[in-house]
Amino acid sequence: MSEQTTAQVEHEEYEAQTEHGGHDHPGERTYVGIAVILAVLTAAEVATYYFEDQLGGLLVPSLIIMMIVKFFLVVAWFMHLRFDSNLFTRMFVSGLFLAIGVYVAALATFRFFT
Amino acid sequence: MSVSEQTATAPAGAVPEGAAHVPHDATTPAHHTSTGLSHEKLAMWLFLGSECLLFGGLISTFLLYRTREVTAGPPVGDIYDIPFTSVSSFVLLMSSLTMVLALSAIQRADHRRARTWLLTTALLGSTFVAGQVYEFTTFVHEGLGYTTNLQGSAFYTLTGFHGVHVTLGILMLLSLFVMSLRGRLPAGKAETVEIVGLYWHFVDIVWIIIFTLVYLIPA
Numbered sequence: 001m002s003e004q005t006t007a008q009v010e011h012e013e014y015e016a017q018t019e020h021g022g023h024d025h026p027g028e029r030t031y032v033g034i035a036v037i038l039a040v041l042t043a044a045e046v047a048t049y050y051f052e053d054q055l056g057g058l059l060v061p062s063l064i065i066m067m068i069v070k071f072f073l074v075v076a077w078f079m080h081l082r083f084d085s086n087l088f089t090r091m092f093v094s095g096l097f098l099a100i101g102v103y104v105a106a107l108a109t110f111r112f113f114t
Numbered sequence: 115m116s117v118s119e120q121t122a123t124a125p126a127g128a129v130p131e132g133a134a135h136v137p138h139d140a141t142t143p144a145h146h147t148s149t150g151l152s153h154e155k156l157a158m159w160l161f162l163g164s165e166c167l168l169f170g171g172l173i174s175t176f177l178l179y180r181t182r183e184v185t186a187g188p189p190v191g192d193i194y195d196i197p198f199t200s201v202s203s204f205v206l207l208m209s210s211l212t213m214v215l216a217l218s219a220i221q222r223a224d225h226r227r228a229r230t231w232l233l234t235t236a237l238l239g240s241t242f243v244a245g246q247v248y249e250f251t252t253f254v255h256e257g258l259g260y261t262t263n264l265q266g267s268a269f270y271t272l273t274g275f276h277g278v279h280v281t282l283g284i285l286m287l288l289s290l291f292v293m294s295l296r297g298r299l300p301a302g303k304a305e306t307v308e309i310v311g312l313y314w315h316f317v318d319i320v321w322i323i324i325f326t327l328v329y330l331i332p333a
Contacts, residue, residue, distance in 0.1 A: 028218050035211035042207060045330060046200040052332070060331055067326040071319050078214050079315045080308075085151055088159045095163020099170030110178055 025080055034077045041066050158309045162316045169320050172275055173327060176268040180333045187262035190269045191333045193253055202245040203325045206280070209238035210318045213311045220294075223301035229294050232307075235314065236287040239280050246277045269328070276324060279317045286310045 045066050048059055055062065076082040081089050107113065147153050180191070216231035250270070258266045290310060293299040299306065 025218070025221070028215060031211060031214045031218070035208065038207050038210075039204065042200070042204055045326065046196070049196050049200075049330060063326050063330055067322060070322045074210060074315055074319050074322070078210050078318075079312055087149065087151060088156065091156065091159040092163050092166075095160075095166040098163075099166040102167070103170045103174040107174055107178060112178060112181070 025083060026077060030077070034073055038070055038073060041070050152305060155305065155309055155312070158312050162312065165316065165320075169272075169275070169323075172268075172272040173323065176265075176272045176328060179264040179268040182264060184263040184265055187258050187266060188256055189263075189333070190253075190258060190265045193256045193258060194329055195249065195252070196329060198245070198249065199325065199329055202242050202249075203321060205238050205245070206242045206318055206321050209235045209242070210315050212238060213314045217304065217307050217311050220299065220301060220304045220307050225294055225299070228299075228307070229291055232287050232291045232294065236284050236291065239284045239287065239314075243277055243280050243284070246273060246280075250274075272324065272328065276317070276320055279320070283310075283314045283317050286313065 045063060048055055048063060052059060075092070081092070149156065212231045212235040216228050216235060219225075219228035219231055250273075253266075260267060260270050287310065290299060290307060
């Protein structure tokens, strides 16, 4: 069997296995689009380094927002949490929120925020 | 013609790579588990959830020590090379794109392209690690060793742990590449690539946080 036919059989088999689950991963074009957004956000983050004085009080909030957006884009699209079972989301978010809660409390104990 | 029929009618010795197959889709009924989900994938998500606690601890420790006065050596914030680290960050970010492209290719049973993207991801990861080694070397020459001050210790521990995670990810990617070369990574085993991809993307999101909190936000 030629390599192309083998690949076709494999792909059809894969499609047959996944057709019931609605595992609707995005296409390559979408992935590239997300990567472009991530690149633009990274460029914007780096730009804040050169405009630190002009941004003043906006510097930290803008950096935090861009960080959260980038985090969300990778988790939702590249890690497919947007398309997969909610149980995976719950597993990850539980760990994430537990970590945030524990360490915000720990930092507050050490008067980090004052 | 069903897939099994196609396989059955294939010439002898031409059984497709995907014949002995592990179901891919986590939500597919093909997963005969108590949850109906892939337990391997569930375990990876659980592991990643626990990793949040590890990196949360390391990041918090760094943030705490960063504000303390240093008694010896330079403060770590004074010797950052932001343009250099920005390029490293960009390289790691783009490795997440090549990783999903590898997964997409393996799902289409396009093995040649999948191998190309896997190798590209490993190379981008290696570039990031090489950049980190260069950064550490520069910092040591600037007078900031691992035990010079608390800031330095916390910085090297945090970024070093992350670097070790990236290195482990590279080893996993190279293992997948070799498996694919030997014909042991059929489209039916795309979930294996997806699980390694989850780990790789996690390493990327940890760096997204480190880059902002450690490098870009001033002390």
